[in-house]
Amino acid sequence: MPEAQQVAIRDATAQDALCIAVLGMQVFLDTYATDGVRDSIAREVLYAFSPDNMSKIIASSDTLVIVAEVRDHLVGFAQVAMSTGHDLISDPNASELQRLYVQENFTGKGVGYRLLEEAEKYAYLHGASLLWATVWIGNDRALKFYPRQGYEHLGSPSYTFQNETHENHLFGKILG
Ligand SMILES: CC(C)(COP(=O)(O)OP(=O)(O)OC[C@H]1O[C@@H](n2cnc3c(N)ncnc32)[C@H](O)[C@@H]1OP(=O)(O)O)[C@@H](O)C(=O)NCCC(=O)NCCS
Secondary structure, eight states: OOGGGOEEEEEOOGGGHHHHHHHHHHHHHHHHOBTBOOHHHHHHHHHHTOHHHHHHHHHOTTEEEEEEEETTEEEEEEEEESSOOOTTOOOTTEEEEEEEEEOGGGTTTTHHHHHHHHHHHHHHHTTOSEEEEEEETTOHHHHHHHHHTTOEEEEOOEEEETTEEEEEEEEEEEOO
């Protein structure tokens, strides 16, 4: 990335809710609406990324939201839910990386890696010994990204949203 485009990583504040919501919608649709938009996807994106919902997530003390900026513009964010387990994980001190979203123009430049690194550091400092994430099996790029960052495939749970069930891969990494 040219020097002028150095990425800055910081914790999200209440003022970031609107831009995170819009970037979230954009990346979600790019990633999951690969056959076009249908009702379930439209409902999910408007619900999950409403600015109100995002404000609540940022304000929650159980969740960390980190943003990546280039030239004062939001280009990505990560969201970690502390102390969140999964049936396939026995570690009682696990936390979930719920979202790692980089705007398409800024992918492949190390932004995802930097956000993930910060998310791991934060989770570890707050007592997590393992960070996990689920990836839709249609998301080839993310399926390759996590193993390269040291994540292990721990199982293949299904995920239901808006009455649709999709197969995922669950990845986890021991922290510290
Ligand atoms: C998956 C995702 C988060 C990865 O983020 P990213 O910013 O593209 O990832 P990075 O750039 O950090 O890493 C990708 C590649 O860039 C390389 N890279 C890292 N730093 C770099 C740098 N400074 N300059 C150039 N390349 C770099 C990485 O080594 C990696 O290379 P590789 O593919 O040969 O291993 C991103 O593609 C994304 O947001 N996708 C859509 C949403 C999504 O699927 N999220 C995950 C859902 S679980």
